[in-house]
Amino acid sequence: MNDTTKILASWIGGLCLAAGAASAGAVDAELLQKCTICHGDRGISDEPAYPSIAGLPFQLQVDAMQAYRNGHRDCGPVPRMCKISQELTDDQIRELSAHFAEFEFKPAEQPFDASLVEKGSVLHEDYCEVCHGDGPEDAEKSILHGQWAEYLRYSLSQYRGGHRDQPPSMRRQTDKLTDEDLEALVNFYASYR
């Protein structure tokens, strides 16, 4: 290597390092604020209509944003969420999803109907546990335990109403359940601390 190629090689090396750091590191503060205003600083929402997204698996978040963007999932009472997905690049979606996936989920402190919890717990075991697990820590497929009840009730109704694509294997289970069963499940998830 002569001097010029050495300098060039170290310069390119430096560029690669910088690019690597940017993709794994801090998200632009202004961009982040577009999300934290509703989902909370570390993805823990204090508004029952807005889901907490801390610890939600990266790919689920990316899929959700794409579903909002292409209209497979509508945003009912909060159109801003869907509009924002249209303002983001694919890279920004990946950056934000990686960012929120890093945080630890914290169950919401919320009231629930204690008389429905046992029924909900049995239904969860029989119909939902195989995919949704025992708690937020083993959520590969969305976090239900400790998520806001208002949001869960709403998302179940979005599936039932055809406003959101329901995974067929999940539909086979929820189709067997009545609205009262779903309400028991929601109260069981809301009781999780």
Ligand code: HEC
């Ligand atoms: C105005 C409030 C608001 C803002 C701002 C907002 N969201 Fe949301 N977000 C919501 C609501 C409400 C939902 C549920 C919408 C639905 O599915 O109908 C949601 C859903 C989501 C979901 C899917 C969660 C799940 O459990 O499936 C992700 C991921 C998400 N938001 C990420 C973001 C990111 C990233 C940003 C910033 C670019 C953002 N949101 C900005 C209110 C907001």
Ligand code: HEC
């Ligand atoms: C075969 C696997 C499977 C089973 C069984 C299953 N689910 Fe799901 N569930 C999923 C997947 C995958 C997602 C994420 C899909 C999506 O983004 O719409 C999901 C998402 C959800 C959501 C949306 C959460 C959110 O953050 O928006 C709710 C609510 C839900 N499931 C409830 C249930 C309930 C209640 C049961 C039992 C009656 C159940 N699921 C059974 C796979 C399953």
